[in-house]
Amino acid sequence: MRAALGSHFNSCPTFSKSMAASMALRRELCSLARIFIDISPLAPRALSACSAHRRFNIIRSHLPSTSSTSFHTATVFSSTLSSVTVTEEPDSLFQKVSVLVKGHDKAVLDSYEFFATMAAKELGISISKVYEPHKDTERLTLLKSIHIFKKHRVQYEMRTYYRCIELSHITGCTAQVYLEYIQRNLPEGVAMEVTKTTMEKIPDHILEPMWKDHPVDDKPSQ
Amino acid sequence: MASHTCKTFLSLGRINVPGLGLQKTASRAAYATGLPVNTSAGNKGLPDRSGRGSSVRKPKRDVGEPRTKKMPVDQDWTAVYPAATPFRQDSIPLPVRMGYPVKGGVPPEKKGNLELIKIPNFLHLTPAAIKKHCEALKPMCTEWPSTLDTDAKCDEHFPIKAESTDYVSAGPSVRNPSARIVHLKVKLSSLNLDEHARKKMLKLVGERYSKDTDILTITTDSCPLRQQNYDYAMYLLTVLYHESWKTEAWEAEKTVADMEEYSWEDSPSQRNILDVLVRMKVVGEGEGQDVREQLLGRKEVQEYKDSVTRLKNEGESEDAMLQYKEAVKKVFNL
Numbered sequence: 001m002r003a004a005l006g007s008h009f010n011s012c013p014t015f016s017k018s019m020a021a022s023m024a025l026r027r028e029l030c031s032l033a034r035i036f037i038d039i040s041p042l043a044p045r046a047l048s049a050c051s052a053h054r055r056f057n058i059i060r061s062h063l064p065s066t067s068s069t070s071f072h073t074a075t076v077f078s079s080t081l082s083s084v085t086v087t088e089e090p091d092s093l094f095q096k097v098s099v100l101v102k103g104h105d106k107a108v109l110d111s112y113e114f115f116a117t118m119a120a121k122e123l124g125i126s127i128s129k130v131y132e133p134h135k136d137t138e139r140l141t142l143l144k145s146i147h148i149f150k151k152h153r154v155q156y157e158m159r160t161y162y163r164c165i166e167l168s169h170i171t172g173c174t175a176q177v178y179l180e181y182i183q184r185n186l187p188e189g190v191a192m193e194v195t196k197t198t199m200e201k202i203p204d205h206i207l208e209p210m211w212k213d214h215p216v217d218d219k220p221s222q
Numbered sequence: 223m224a225s226h227t228c229k230t231f232l233s234l235g236r237i238n239v240p241g242l243g244l245q246k247t248a249s250r251a252a253y254a255t256g257l258p259v260n261t262s263a264g265n266k267g268l269p270d271r272s273g274r275g276s277s278v279r280k281p282k283r284d285v286g287e288p289r290t291k292k293m294p295v296d297q298d299w300t301a302v303y304p305a306a307t308p309f310r311q312d313s314i315p316l317p318v319r320m321g322y323p324v325k326g327g328v329p330p331e332k333k334g335n336l337e338l339i340k341i342p343n344f345l346h347l348t349p350a351a352i353k354k355h356c357e358a359l360k361p362m363c364t365e366w367p368s369t370l371d372t373d374a375k376c377d378e379h380f381p382i383k384a385e386s387t388d389y390v391s392a393g394p395s396v397r398n399p400s401a402r403i404v405h406l407k408v409k410l411s412s413l414n415l416d417e418h419a420r421k422k423m424l425k426l427v428g429e430r431y432s433k434d435t436d437i438l439t440i441t442t443d444s445c446p447l448r449q450q451n452y453d454y455a456m457y458l459l460t461v462l463y464h465e466s467w468k469t470e471a472w473e474a475e476k477t478v479a480d481m482e483e484y485s486w487e488d489s490p491s492q493r494n495i496l497d498v499l500v501r502m503k504v505v506g507e508g509e510g511q512d513v514r515e516q517l518l519g520r521k522e523v524q525e526y527k528d529s530v531t532r533l534k535n536e537g538e539s540e541d542a543m544l545q546y547k548e549a550v551k552k553v554f555n556l
Binding site for chain 2: 084091093095105107108111112115118119122123124169170171172173174177178181183185186187188189190191192193194195196197198199200201202203205206207208209210211
Protein backbone atom coordinates (compact mmCIF):
# COMPACT_ATOMS: atom_id res chain seq x y z
CA MET A 1 0.00 0.00 0.00
CA ARG A 2 2.82 2.36 0.84
CA ALA A 3 4.58 1.61 -2.41
CA ALA A 4 1.41 2.38 -4.37
CA LEU A 5 1.12 5.75 -2.66
CA GLY A 6 4.69 6.46 -3.57
CA SER A 7 4.03 6.09 -7.26
CA HIS A 8 1.21 8.60 -7.01
CA PHE A 9 2.93 11.23 -4.99
CA ASN A 10 6.54 10.87 -5.98
CA SER A 11 6.87 14.60 -6.38
CA CYS A 12 6.00 15.15 -2.75
CA PRO A 13 9.13 15.65 -0.64
CA THR A 14 7.28 14.93 2.61
CA PHE A 15 6.66 11.38 1.69
CA SER A 16 10.22 10.70 0.57
CA LYS A 17 11.57 12.00 3.91
CA SER A 18 9.36 9.76 5.95
CA MET A 19 10.21 6.85 3.68
CA ALA A 20 13.89 7.56 4.15
CA ALA A 21 13.48 7.78 7.90
CA SER A 22 11.70 4.48 8.04
CA MET A 23 14.37 2.91 5.84
CA ALA A 24 17.05 4.19 8.19
CA LEU A 25 15.18 2.72 11.14
CA ARG A 26 14.87 -0.59 9.36
CA ARG A 27 18.62 -0.55 8.56
CA GLU A 28 19.44 0.11 12.20
CA LEU A 29 17.25 -2.73 13.32
CA CYS A 30 18.87 -5.07 10.80
CA SER A 31 22.36 -4.12 11.98
CA LEU A 32 21.37 -4.64 15.60
CA ALA A 33 19.98 -8.03 14.74
CA ARG A 34 23.28 -8.82 13.00
CA ILE A 35 25.18 -7.98 16.15
CA PHE A 36 23.14 -10.28 18.31
CA ILE A 37 23.19 -13.09 15.77
CA ASP A 38 26.93 -12.73 15.59
CA ILE A 39 27.37 -13.06 19.32
CA SER A 40 25.21 -16.14 19.85
CA PRO A 41 27.04 -18.68 17.65
CA LEU A 42 30.34 -17.49 19.13
CA ALA A 43 29.84 -18.91 22.61
CA PRO A 44 29.48 -22.63 21.91
CA ARG A 45 32.31 -22.67 19.31
CA ALA A 46 35.79 -23.29 20.66
CA LEU A 47 37.82 -20.27 19.57
CA SER A 48 41.44 -19.39 20.11
CA ALA A 49 42.02 -16.26 22.13
CA CYS A 50 42.92 -14.17 19.14
CA SER A 51 39.94 -14.96 16.90
CA ALA A 52 37.57 -14.06 19.70
CA HIS A 53 39.07 -10.63 19.67
CA ARG A 54 38.52 -10.44 15.93
CA ARG A 55 34.79 -11.06 16.39
CA PHE A 56 34.65 -8.42 19.06
CA ASN A 57 36.17 -5.85 16.74
CA ILE A 58 33.81 -6.67 13.89
CA ILE A 59 30.92 -6.02 16.22
CA ARG A 60 32.39 -2.72 17.24
CA SER A 61 32.70 -1.47 13.69
CA HIS A 62 29.11 -2.40 12.79
CA LEU A 63 27.65 -0.15 15.46
CA PRO A 64 25.44 2.55 13.91
CA SER A 65 26.91 5.95 14.48
CA THR A 66 24.28 7.84 16.41
CA SER A 67 24.60 9.81 19.59
CA SER A 68 22.30 7.66 21.68
CA THR A 69 24.50 4.58 21.75
CA SER A 70 24.81 3.99 25.44
CA PHE A 71 23.08 0.64 25.19
CA HIS A 72 25.68 -0.88 22.79
CA THR A 73 28.73 -0.92 25.02
CA ALA A 74 27.11 -2.92 27.79
CA THR A 75 25.92 -5.88 25.70
CA VAL A 76 29.14 -6.24 23.68
CA PHE A 77 31.57 -6.34 26.61
CA SER A 78 29.72 -8.91 28.64
CA SER A 79 29.37 -11.49 25.86
CA THR A 80 32.95 -11.61 24.50
CA LEU A 81 34.70 -12.17 27.82
CA SER A 82 33.21 -15.62 28.12
CA SER A 83 34.43 -16.82 24.71
CA VAL A 84 38.20 -16.60 25.29
CA THR A 85 39.76 -20.07 25.13
CA VAL A 86 43.34 -21.21 25.71
CA THR A 87 44.91 -23.68 23.27
CA GLU A 88 47.94 -25.92 23.73
CA GLU A 89 49.77 -24.62 20.68
CA PRO A 90 53.00 -22.85 21.72
CA ASP A 91 52.90 -19.08 21.39
CA SER A 92 55.35 -17.44 18.98
CA LEU A 93 57.83 -14.94 20.42
CA PHE A 94 58.72 -11.65 18.76
CA GLN A 95 61.99 -10.07 19.71
CA LYS A 96 61.05 -6.83 17.97
CA VAL A 97 57.90 -5.48 16.34
CA SER A 98 58.45 -2.25 14.46
CA VAL A 99 55.37 -0.25 13.44
CA LEU A 100 56.03 2.46 10.87
CA VAL A 101 53.14 4.79 10.03
CA LYS A 102 53.22 7.06 7.01
CA GLY A 103 50.94 9.97 6.27
CA HIS A 104 50.65 13.38 4.68
CA ASP A 105 49.65 15.21 7.86
CA LYS A 106 51.98 15.45 10.83
CA ALA A 107 49.24 16.31 13.34
CA VAL A 108 47.33 13.13 12.52
CA LEU A 109 50.49 11.09 13.05
CA ASP A 110 51.11 12.83 16.38
CA SER A 111 47.66 11.91 17.61
CA TYR A 112 48.04 8.36 16.34
CA GLU A 113 51.37 8.01 18.10
CA PHE A 114 49.77 9.13 21.38
CA PHE A 115 47.01 6.57 20.89
CA ALA A 116 49.38 3.72 20.00
CA THR A 117 51.78 4.38 22.86
CA MET A 118 48.95 4.68 25.37
CA ALA A 119 47.40 1.43 24.13
CA ALA A 120 50.76 -0.33 24.44
CA LYS A 121 51.21 0.94 28.00
CA GLU A 122 47.72 -0.15 28.98
CA LEU A 123 48.28 -3.64 27.56
CA GLY A 124 51.65 -3.91 29.26
CA ILE A 125 53.80 -4.01 26.11
CA SER A 126 57.35 -2.66 26.45
CA ILE A 127 58.11 0.15 24.03
CA SER A 128 61.82 0.30 23.20
CA LYS A 129 61.77 3.56 21.24
CA VAL A 130 59.47 5.98 19.42
CA TYR A 131 61.13 8.18 16.84
CA GLU A 132 60.39 10.22 13.76
CA PRO A 133 62.33 9.40 10.58
CA HIS A 134 62.89 12.32 8.20
CA LYS A 135 60.08 13.24 5.89
CA ASP A 136 60.20 12.46 2.17
CA THR A 137 59.25 15.16 -0.32
CA GLU A 138 58.35 14.45 -3.92
CA ARG A 139 58.34 17.59 -6.06
CA LEU A 140 56.92 18.11 -9.53
CA THR A 141 57.37 21.05 -11.82
CA LEU A 142 54.63 21.25 -14.46
CA LEU A 143 53.63 23.72 -17.11
CA LYS A 144 51.08 26.22 -15.82
CA SER A 145 49.23 26.60 -19.10
CA ILE A 146 47.75 23.91 -21.32
CA HIS A 147 49.34 25.39 -24.44
CA ILE A 148 52.67 27.25 -24.85
CA PHE A 149 54.01 29.60 -22.10
CA LYS A 150 56.98 27.41 -21.37
CA LYS A 151 58.51 29.95 -19.00
CA HIS A 152 55.60 29.83 -16.59
CA ARG A 153 55.46 26.71 -14.51
CA VAL A 154 53.77 25.57 -11.35
CA GLN A 155 55.39 23.43 -8.67
CA TYR A 156 53.73 20.83 -6.49
CA GLU A 157 55.12 18.77 -3.69
CA MET A 158 53.91 15.71 -1.83
CA ARG A 159 55.25 15.23 1.66
CA THR A 160 55.24 11.90 3.44
CA TYR A 161 55.80 12.04 7.19
CA TYR A 162 56.86 8.98 9.15
CA ARG A 163 56.56 7.81 12.72
CA CYS A 164 58.13 4.61 14.05
CA ILE A 165 57.14 2.78 17.21
CA GLU A 166 59.38 -0.13 18.19
CA LEU A 167 58.09 -2.70 20.63
CA SER A 168 60.29 -5.39 22.09
CA HIS A 169 59.77 -8.73 23.79
CA ILE A 170 56.17 -9.34 22.82
CA THR A 171 54.34 -12.66 22.46
CA GLY A 172 52.42 -13.75 19.40
CA CYS A 173 48.98 -13.46 20.96
CA THR A 174 49.62 -10.04 22.44
CA ALA A 175 51.11 -8.84 19.17
CA GLN A 176 48.10 -10.01 17.24
CA VAL A 177 45.69 -8.33 19.66
CA TYR A 178 47.62 -5.07 19.75
CA LEU A 179 48.23 -4.88 16.01
CA GLU A 180 44.64 -5.59 15.17
CA TYR A 181 43.46 -2.92 17.62
CA ILE A 182 45.93 -0.43 16.13
CA GLN A 183 45.05 -1.25 12.55
CA ARG A 184 41.31 -1.06 13.09
CA ASN A 185 41.74 2.48 14.35
CA LEU A 186 44.13 3.57 11.62
CA PRO A 187 42.85 6.93 10.36
CA GLU A 188 42.04 7.49 6.71
CA GLY A 189 45.02 8.59 4.64
CA VAL A 190 47.57 6.85 6.84
CA ALA A 191 49.48 3.71 5.82
CA MET A 192 51.34 1.31 8.04
CA GLU A 193 54.21 -1.17 7.71
CA VAL A 194 54.76 -3.71 10.45
CA THR A 195 58.11 -5.54 10.62
CA LYS A 196 58.13 -8.53 12.93
CA THR A 197 61.24 -10.42 14.03
CA THR A 198 60.33 -13.89 15.30
CA MET A 199 62.67 -15.88 17.52
CA GLU A 200 63.00 -19.60 17.05
CA LYS A 201 65.01 -22.48 18.40
CA ILE A 202 67.38 -24.37 16.14
CA PRO A 203 65.35 -27.17 14.54
CA ASP A 204 66.33 -30.74 15.41
CA HIS A 205 67.70 -31.59 12.01
CA ILE A 206 70.41 -28.92 12.25
CA LEU A 207 71.72 -29.85 15.70
CA GLU A 208 73.94 -32.68 14.41
CA PRO A 209 75.09 -33.34 10.85
CA MET A 210 73.64 -36.52 9.50
CA TRP A 211 77.01 -37.74 8.23
CA LYS A 212 78.46 -37.94 11.71
CA ASP A 213 77.36 -41.45 12.56
CA HIS A 214 77.90 -42.97 9.13
CA PRO A 215 80.90 -41.79 7.10
CA VAL A 216 80.24 -40.37 3.66
CA ASP A 217 81.33 -42.32 0.54
CA ASP A 218 83.74 -40.46 -1.67
CA LYS A 219 81.37 -39.50 -4.44
CA PRO A 220 82.32 -36.86 -6.96
CA SER A 221 80.10 -33.81 -6.49
CA GLN A 222 77.49 -33.17 -9.17
CA MET B 223 -23.87 8.37 -9.86
CA ALA B 224 -21.90 6.19 -12.18
CA SER B 225 -21.57 8.94 -14.79
CA HIS B 226 -20.44 11.41 -12.15
CA THR B 227 -17.74 9.03 -10.98
CA CYS B 228 -16.70 8.42 -14.57
CA LYS B 229 -16.18 12.12 -15.05
CA THR B 230 -13.95 12.28 -12.01
CA PHE B 231 -11.98 9.40 -13.46
CA LEU B 232 -11.43 11.22 -16.69
CA SER B 233 -10.25 14.31 -14.85
CA LEU B 234 -7.77 12.22 -12.93
CA GLY B 235 -6.25 11.17 -16.21
CA ARG B 236 -3.97 8.18 -16.27
CA ILE B 237 -4.46 7.29 -12.63
CA ASN B 238 -7.51 5.10 -13.18
CA VAL B 239 -8.36 2.49 -15.73
CA PRO B 240 -11.90 2.80 -17.09
CA GLY B 241 -14.20 -0.16 -16.66
CA LEU B 242 -13.43 -1.00 -13.05
CA GLY B 243 -15.96 -2.24 -10.54
CA LEU B 244 -18.13 0.16 -8.59
CA GLN B 245 -16.48 -0.53 -5.23
CA LYS B 246 -13.07 0.36 -6.45
CA THR B 247 -14.24 3.45 -8.18
CA ALA B 248 -15.96 4.65 -5.03
CA SER B 249 -12.74 4.30 -3.05
CA ARG B 250 -10.73 6.04 -5.76
CA ALA B 251 -13.20 8.86 -5.86
CA ALA B 252 -12.70 9.31 -2.12
CA TYR B 253 -8.92 9.77 -2.67
CA ALA B 254 -9.49 12.11 -5.56
CA THR B 255 -11.67 14.47 -3.60
CA GLY B 256 -9.39 14.47 -0.60
CA LEU B 257 -6.35 16.03 -2.31
CA PRO B 258 -7.32 17.73 -5.53
CA VAL B 259 -4.19 19.85 -5.83
CA ASN B 260 -1.80 16.92 -5.96
CA THR B 261 -3.70 15.06 -8.67
CA SER B 262 -3.57 18.05 -10.97
CA ALA B 263 0.15 18.28 -10.28
CA GLY B 264 0.47 14.62 -11.22
CA ASN B 265 -1.28 15.35 -14.49
CA LYS B 266 1.34 17.86 -15.56
CA GLY B 267 4.21 15.53 -14.89
CA LEU B 268 6.66 18.02 -13.38
CA PRO B 269 5.45 19.93 -10.31
CA ASP B 270 5.12 23.67 -10.37
CA ARG B 271 6.67 24.77 -7.11
CA SER B 272 6.84 28.49 -7.71
CA GLY B 273 3.48 29.54 -6.32
CA ARG B 274 1.99 26.59 -4.64
CA GLY B 275 5.24 24.78 -3.60
CA SER B 276 5.52 26.45 -0.23
CA SER B 277 2.03 25.51 0.84
CA VAL B 278 2.42 21.95 -0.46
CA ARG B 279 5.82 21.20 1.09
CA LYS B 280 5.93 19.97 4.67
CA PRO B 281 7.03 22.84 6.94
CA LYS B 282 10.76 22.67 7.74
CA ARG B 283 11.65 21.32 11.19
CA ASP B 284 13.06 23.78 13.65
CA VAL B 285 16.79 23.34 14.16
CA GLY B 286 16.44 23.52 17.90
CA GLU B 287 19.29 24.17 20.27
CA PRO B 288 22.49 22.20 19.76
CA ARG B 289 23.03 19.06 21.78
CA THR B 290 26.07 20.58 23.45
CA LYS B 291 23.81 22.75 25.64
CA LYS B 292 22.12 19.66 27.04
CA MET B 293 25.34 17.77 27.76
CA PRO B 294 26.26 17.44 31.43
CA VAL B 295 29.88 18.10 32.36
CA ASP B 296 30.50 14.63 33.76
CA GLN B 297 28.92 12.69 30.89
CA ASP B 298 30.40 9.50 29.43
CA TRP B 299 32.19 10.73 26.29
CA THR B 300 32.78 7.18 25.09
CA ALA B 301 29.03 6.89 24.61
CA VAL B 302 28.85 10.09 22.57
CA TYR B 303 31.62 9.03 20.19
CA PRO B 304 31.94 5.23 20.38
CA ALA B 305 33.29 4.73 16.85
CA ALA B 306 35.13 6.75 14.24
CA THR B 307 32.72 9.38 12.91
CA PRO B 308 33.10 12.67 11.09
CA PHE B 309 33.13 15.83 13.12
CA ARG B 310 29.64 16.90 14.26
CA GLN B 311 29.75 20.48 15.44
CA ASP B 312 26.56 20.14 17.47
CA SER B 313 27.81 17.17 19.43
CA ILE B 314 31.18 18.50 20.52
CA PRO B 315 31.10 21.04 23.36
CA LEU B 316 34.43 22.61 22.42
CA PRO B 317 34.95 26.05 20.82
CA VAL B 318 37.20 24.72 18.06
CA ARG B 319 38.37 26.96 15.26
CA MET B 320 40.12 25.76 12.13
CA GLY B 321 41.15 27.20 8.82
CA TYR B 322 42.99 30.16 7.37
CA PRO B 323 42.15 33.29 9.42
CA VAL B 324 40.04 36.05 7.93
CA LYS B 325 42.07 39.20 7.28
CA GLY B 326 42.79 40.73 10.65
CA GLY B 327 40.68 38.10 12.34
CA VAL B 328 40.64 34.58 13.67
CA PRO B 329 40.17 31.17 12.01
CA PRO B 330 36.54 30.41 11.20
CA GLU B 331 34.33 28.82 13.86
CA LYS B 332 33.23 25.21 13.90
CA LYS B 333 29.70 25.87 12.60
CA GLY B 334 29.67 24.81 8.95
CA ASN B 335 33.45 24.34 8.87
CA LEU B 336 34.53 21.88 6.21
CA GLU B 337 38.15 21.75 7.35
CA LEU B 338 37.11 20.15 10.63
CA ILE B 339 35.07 17.53 8.81
CA LYS B 340 37.84 16.71 6.31
CA ILE B 341 40.60 15.95 8.78
CA PRO B 342 40.41 12.58 10.60
CA ASN B 343 39.53 13.13 14.25
CA PHE B 344 40.44 11.01 17.25
CA LEU B 345 37.40 11.89 19.35
CA HIS B 346 36.53 8.21 19.64
CA LEU B 347 40.00 7.44 21.04
CA THR B 348 40.16 9.58 24.16
CA PRO B 349 42.25 8.17 27.03
CA ALA B 350 39.09 6.97 28.78
CA ALA B 351 38.02 5.10 25.64
CA ILE B 352 41.49 3.57 25.17
CA LYS B 353 41.47 2.38 28.79
CA LYS B 354 38.05 0.81 28.29
CA HIS B 355 39.13 -0.97 25.11
CA CYS B 356 42.35 -2.24 26.67
CA GLU B 357 40.43 -3.53 29.69
CA ALA B 358 38.38 -5.64 27.33
CA LEU B 359 41.43 -6.76 25.33
CA LYS B 360 43.53 -7.75 28.36
CA PRO B 361 42.15 -11.32 28.72
CA MET B 362 43.33 -12.13 25.19
CA CYS B 363 46.97 -11.13 25.76
CA THR B 364 49.70 -13.44 26.99
CA GLU B 365 52.72 -12.61 29.13
CA TRP B 366 56.30 -12.59 27.94
CA PRO B 367 58.37 -15.25 29.78
CA SER B 368 60.13 -13.41 32.60
CA THR B 369 63.41 -15.33 32.28
CA LEU B 370 64.09 -14.00 28.77
CA ASP B 371 64.67 -10.39 29.78
CA THR B 372 67.93 -9.64 27.98
CA ASP B 373 68.79 -9.94 24.30
CA ALA B 374 71.77 -12.15 25.11
CA LYS B 375 69.53 -14.75 26.75
CA CYS B 376 67.14 -14.62 23.82
CA ASP B 377 70.01 -15.22 21.40
CA GLU B 378 71.26 -18.12 23.46
CA HIS B 379 67.97 -20.01 23.59
CA PHE B 380 66.43 -18.84 20.32
CA PRO B 381 69.24 -18.15 17.88
CA ILE B 382 67.24 -18.21 14.65
CA LYS B 383 65.43 -14.98 13.75
CA ALA B 384 62.87 -14.78 10.97
CA GLU B 385 61.95 -11.28 9.85
CA SER B 386 59.06 -10.30 7.61
CA THR B 387 56.94 -7.22 6.93
CA ASP B 388 53.19 -6.67 6.75
CA TYR B 389 51.70 -3.72 4.86
CA VAL B 390 48.43 -1.89 5.61
CA SER B 391 47.26 0.75 3.20
CA ALA B 392 44.19 1.94 1.34
CA GLY B 393 44.09 1.12 -2.31
CA PRO B 394 42.41 -1.00 -4.93
CA SER B 395 43.91 -4.15 -3.39
CA VAL B 396 44.64 -5.27 0.15
CA ARG B 397 47.63 -7.38 -0.92
CA ASN B 398 51.20 -6.19 -1.17
CA PRO B 399 53.68 -8.42 -3.01
CA SER B 400 56.56 -7.28 -0.79
CA ALA B 401 54.92 -9.02 2.14
CA ARG B 402 56.17 -12.41 0.97
CA ILE B 403 59.86 -11.61 1.59
CA VAL B 404 61.43 -13.45 4.54
CA HIS B 405 64.87 -12.73 6.06
CA LEU B 406 66.36 -15.53 8.15
CA LYS B 407 69.22 -14.47 10.44
CA VAL B 408 71.44 -16.93 12.33
CA LYS B 409 74.63 -16.42 14.32
CA LEU B 410 77.16 -18.97 13.10
CA SER B 411 78.61 -19.35 16.56
CA SER B 412 75.32 -20.87 17.74
CA LEU B 413 75.41 -23.61 15.10
CA ASN B 414 77.31 -26.86 15.69
CA LEU B 415 80.18 -26.40 13.20
CA ASP B 416 83.84 -27.44 13.37
CA GLU B 417 86.70 -25.50 11.73
CA HIS B 418 86.49 -27.09 8.31
CA ALA B 419 82.67 -26.87 8.31
CA ARG B 420 82.77 -23.20 9.26
CA LYS B 421 85.23 -22.32 6.51
CA LYS B 422 83.25 -24.29 3.94
CA MET B 423 80.03 -22.65 5.07
CA LEU B 424 81.57 -19.20 4.65
CA LYS B 425 82.71 -20.09 1.16
CA LEU B 426 79.29 -21.47 0.21
CA VAL B 427 77.45 -18.49 1.58
CA GLY B 428 79.64 -15.68 0.28
CA GLU B 429 77.99 -12.26 0.46
CA ARG B 430 75.26 -13.26 2.89
CA TYR B 431 77.62 -13.44 5.88
CA SER B 432 78.69 -10.37 7.79
CA LYS B 433 82.03 -10.73 9.57
CA ASP B 434 81.48 -7.90 12.08
CA THR B 435 78.34 -9.34 13.61
CA ASP B 436 78.87 -13.01 12.74
CA ILE B 437 75.34 -13.19 11.34
CA LEU B 438 74.31 -15.20 8.33
CA THR B 439 71.31 -13.66 6.54
CA ILE B 440 69.27 -15.72 4.09
CA THR B 441 66.73 -13.65 2.14
CA THR B 442 64.07 -15.52 0.19
CA ASP B 443 61.49 -14.03 -2.12
CA SER B 444 61.22 -16.55 -4.91
CA CYS B 445 57.97 -18.15 -3.71
CA PRO B 446 54.62 -16.32 -3.86
CA LEU B 447 53.63 -16.93 -0.22
CA ARG B 448 55.41 -16.04 2.98
CA GLN B 449 55.01 -19.51 4.47
CA GLN B 450 56.62 -21.02 1.39
CA ASN B 451 59.51 -18.58 1.54
CA TYR B 452 60.07 -19.37 5.19
CA ASP B 453 60.10 -23.10 4.51
CA TYR B 454 62.53 -22.57 1.65
CA ALA B 455 64.84 -20.51 3.87
CA MET B 456 64.86 -23.24 6.54
CA TYR B 457 65.53 -25.80 3.84
CA LEU B 458 68.48 -23.73 2.57
CA LEU B 459 69.89 -23.49 6.08
CA THR B 460 69.62 -27.25 6.56
CA VAL B 461 71.30 -27.97 3.24
CA LEU B 462 74.13 -25.50 3.91
CA TYR B 463 74.73 -27.02 7.31
CA HIS B 464 74.92 -30.60 6.09
CA GLU B 465 76.95 -29.78 2.98
CA SER B 466 79.54 -27.89 5.02
CA TRP B 467 80.16 -30.96 7.20
CA LYS B 468 80.85 -33.08 4.11
CA THR B 469 84.43 -33.31 2.80
CA GLU B 470 84.60 -33.77 -0.94
CA ALA B 471 87.56 -35.32 -2.79
CA TRP B 472 88.43 -32.12 -4.66
CA GLU B 473 88.78 -30.17 -1.41
CA ALA B 474 92.24 -31.67 -1.04
CA GLU B 475 93.38 -29.49 -3.95
CA LYS B 476 93.01 -26.31 -1.91
CA THR B 477 95.79 -23.89 -2.80
CA VAL B 478 97.32 -20.99 -0.93
CA ALA B 479 95.15 -18.57 -2.93
CA ASP B 480 91.99 -20.26 -1.56
CA MET B 481 93.02 -19.88 2.07
CA GLU B 482 90.87 -17.51 4.09
CA GLU B 483 93.60 -16.41 6.46
CA TYR B 484 97.29 -15.79 6.01
CA SER B 485 99.54 -18.36 7.64
CA TRP B 486 103.25 -17.67 8.01
CA GLU B 487 104.50 -21.25 7.80
CA ASP B 488 105.88 -22.09 4.36
CA SER B 489 105.31 -18.59 3.14
CA PRO B 490 107.68 -16.41 1.07
CA SER B 491 108.08 -14.12 4.08
CA GLN B 492 109.44 -16.96 6.22
CA ARG B 493 111.85 -18.06 3.49
CA ASN B 494 113.08 -14.51 2.96
CA ILE B 495 113.77 -13.75 6.59
CA LEU B 496 115.52 -17.05 7.10
CA ASP B 497 117.69 -16.50 4.01
CA VAL B 498 118.66 -13.04 5.19
CA LEU B 499 119.49 -14.21 8.70
CA VAL B 500 121.51 -17.20 7.42
CA ARG B 501 123.54 -14.94 5.14
CA MET B 502 124.10 -12.51 8.03
CA LYS B 503 125.68 -15.30 10.08
CA VAL B 504 129.23 -15.32 8.70
CA VAL B 505 131.31 -18.24 9.80
CA GLY B 506 131.15 -20.67 12.61
CA GLU B 507 127.89 -22.37 11.74
CA GLY B 508 127.28 -24.64 8.81
CA GLU B 509 124.30 -24.69 6.47
CA GLY B 510 121.39 -26.96 7.18
CA GLN B 511 117.91 -27.37 8.43
CA ASP B 512 118.93 -27.31 12.08
CA VAL B 513 120.31 -23.78 11.59
CA ARG B 514 116.97 -22.68 10.19
CA GLU B 515 115.05 -24.26 12.98
CA GLN B 516 117.29 -22.65 15.51
CA LEU B 517 116.71 -19.29 13.89
CA LEU B 518 112.98 -19.87 13.90
CA GLY B 519 113.01 -20.57 17.59
CA ARG B 520 114.45 -17.12 18.36
CA LYS B 521 112.11 -14.62 20.02
CA GLU B 522 112.73 -11.82 17.49
CA VAL B 523 111.79 -14.09 14.62
CA GLN B 524 108.57 -15.02 16.41
CA GLU B 525 107.75 -11.35 16.94
CA TYR B 526 108.44 -10.69 13.27
CA LYS B 527 106.10 -13.57 12.39
CA ASP B 528 103.33 -12.09 14.58
CA SER B 529 103.65 -8.63 13.08
CA VAL B 530 103.60 -9.89 9.48
CA THR B 531 100.57 -12.13 10.21
CA ARG B 532 98.78 -9.21 11.79
CA LEU B 533 99.50 -6.92 8.86
CA LYS B 534 98.28 -9.46 6.32
CA ASN B 535 95.13 -10.50 8.17
CA GLU B 536 93.88 -7.27 9.66
CA GLY B 537 95.07 -4.90 6.97
CA GLU B 538 97.37 -1.93 7.35
CA SER B 539 96.99 0.39 10.32
CA GLU B 540 99.18 2.65 12.46
CA ASP B 541 99.59 0.10 15.25
CA ALA B 542 100.33 -2.78 12.90
CA MET B 543 103.02 -0.80 11.03
CA LEU B 544 104.64 0.30 14.29
CA GLN B 545 104.69 -3.26 15.53
CA TYR B 546 106.30 -4.42 12.26
CA LYS B 547 108.91 -1.67 12.51
CA GLU B 548 109.81 -2.67 16.07
CA ALA B 549 110.04 -6.35 15.11
CA VAL B 550 112.33 -5.65 12.14
CA LYS B 551 114.59 -3.44 14.25
CA LYS B 552 114.88 -6.18 16.85
CA VAL B 553 115.68 -8.88 14.29
CA PHE B 554 118.49 -6.89 12.71
CA ASN B 555 119.67 -5.42 16.02
CA LEU B 556 119.32 -1.82 14.80
